[in-house]
Amino acid sequence: MTSLMQTVTFVACFLSGAAIAAEPTLPTVKIFTTGGTIAGSGSSSTDLTNYKAGGISGNDLVKSVPELARFAKTEVEQIANAGSYDLTIANWISLARKINEALAKPGISGVVVTHGTNTIEETAYFLNLTVKSDKPVVLVGAMRPATAISADGPLNLINAVRVAIAPDARGKGAMVVLNDEISSARDVTKEHTSRVEAFRPTDFGYLGYIDEDKVAFYRAPVHRHTAKSEFDVSKLDTLPAVDILYAYIQPTLGLVDALVKADSQGIVFAGTGAGDISTAERNALAPTMKMKPEVRPIFVRSSRVGNGRVTATKDYEPFGMIAADTLNPQKARILLMLALTKTRDPKELQRIFSEY
Numbered sequence: 001m002t003s004l005m006q007t008v009t010f011v012a013c014f015l016s017g018a019a020i021a022a023e024p025t026l027p028t029v030k031i032f033t034t035g036g037t038i039a040g041s042g043s044s045s046t047d048l049t050n051y052k053a054g055g056i057s058g059n060d061l062v063k064s065v066p067e068l069a070r071f072a073k074t075e076v077e078q079i080a081n082a083g084s085y086d087l088t089i090a091n092w093i094s095l096a097r098k099i100n101e102a103l104a105k106p107g108i109s110g111v112v113v114t115h116g117t118n119t120i121e122e123t124a125y126f127l128n129l130t131v132k133s134d135k136p137v138v139l140v141g142a143m144r145p146a147t148a149i150s151a152d153g154p155l156n157l158i159n160a161v162r163v164a165i166a167p168d169a170r171g172k173g174a175m176v177v178l179n180d181e182i183s184s185a186r187d188v189t190k191e192h193t194s195r196v197e198a199f200r201p202t203d204f205g206y207l208g209y210i211d212e213d214k215v216a217f218y219r220a221p222v223h224r225h226t227a228k229s230e231f232d233v234s235k236l237d238t239l240p241a242v243d244i245l246y247a248y249i250q251p252t253l254g255l256v257d258a259l260v261k262a263d264s265q266g267i268v269f270a271g272t273g274a275g276d277i278s279t280a281e282r283n284a285l286a287p288t289m290k291m292k293p294e295v296r297p298i299f300v301r302s303s304r305v306g307n308g309r310v311t312a313t314k315d316y317e318p319f320g321m322i323a324a325d326t327l328n329p330q331k332a333r334i335l336l337m338l339a340l341t342k343t344r345d346p347k348e349l350q351r352i353f354s355e356y
């Protein structure tokens with residue numbers, strides 16, 4: 001408000017005898033809840049592993065943190081109330097649609113999604129590719145259930161809402177917030193089964209921190225996301241089936257065959273090292289790879305290592321395999337599912353894996 005407008009408002013209120021509102025208008029954040037440990041309930045405050053993920057409703061979860069009202073108005077909608085290992089692709093598509101609807105409203109500043117930590121990185125990356133807005137989308141979870149002593153969920157939720165209303169968070173794609181740290185959906189992965197500092201954005205580092213004085217950003221994601229993404233799930237009910245095969249010494253060869261027979265549209269290898277799969281598997285695959293990409297599964301090489309690139313090499317590229325760059329297998333799977341809604345052309349698919 002300009003000082004002239006403030007003076008005019010003050011004089012108008014003074015003349016009419018009305019009180020001047022002390023609080024500035026707070027932004028509104030839409031919170032979608034899906035369950036997880038952040039909404040987990042155990043029978044005692046020391047139950048840290050024995051508890052029900054998604055035991056508390058979305059409304060009760062948000063009501064249990066009244067301090068949120070200092071930062072934003074909130075609207076809550078429960079999408080699911082489950083352990084995140086039980087969420088479905090239908091949940092993802094419905095979430096993306098509802099987020100797109102919410103963010104299209106001028107009155108909504110940003111979105112927060114509460115989520116189990118087991119698969120939070122997957123939902124975050126899916127939304128990173130399918131939300132059509134520059135407004136912040138922040139996924140948040142907790143490592144200790146809501147009923148636990150020293151539960152981390154309440155502060156994580158406040159931090160998520162603060163990021164969702166932070167002007168600097170715009171245009172940064174979907175983000176994951178836990179432990180006062182902000183990570184990019186593309187890079188973040190869960191690296192610990194139980195500690196509150198379970199999330200790391202691999203080699204690339206956090207986008208920023210949330211401290212009492214401010215939400216501080218230090219870098220921005222450079223791969224295509226959200227408003228610049230070519231993927232659109234607004235008219236889809238499901239995605240092409242894509243599965244992951246883990247690579248290790250002397251794998252059972254029938255697994256690839258079983259997936260091909262099960263009609264997998266794509267198979268991502270969690271390869272050893274820089275995305276290697278065994279010669280025995282390659283030999284077993286050779287007849288399939290001789291078929292046109294339109295009638296066989298598309299194969300992508302990622303790595304089980306956790307850091308670094310998988311690049312196209314002479315052993316795999318002529319063989320028709322796509323390299324996942326730095327995407328981990330579970331994220332390469334999501335990009336492949338979305339890519340297969342557009343193309344099966346290996347060159348186009350490799351372009352997509354280089355850009356997102």
Ligand code: ASP
Binds near residue numbers: 036084118141
């Ligand atoms: N332990 C998980 C969590 O942190 C359970 C889940 O992913 O829902 O929320």
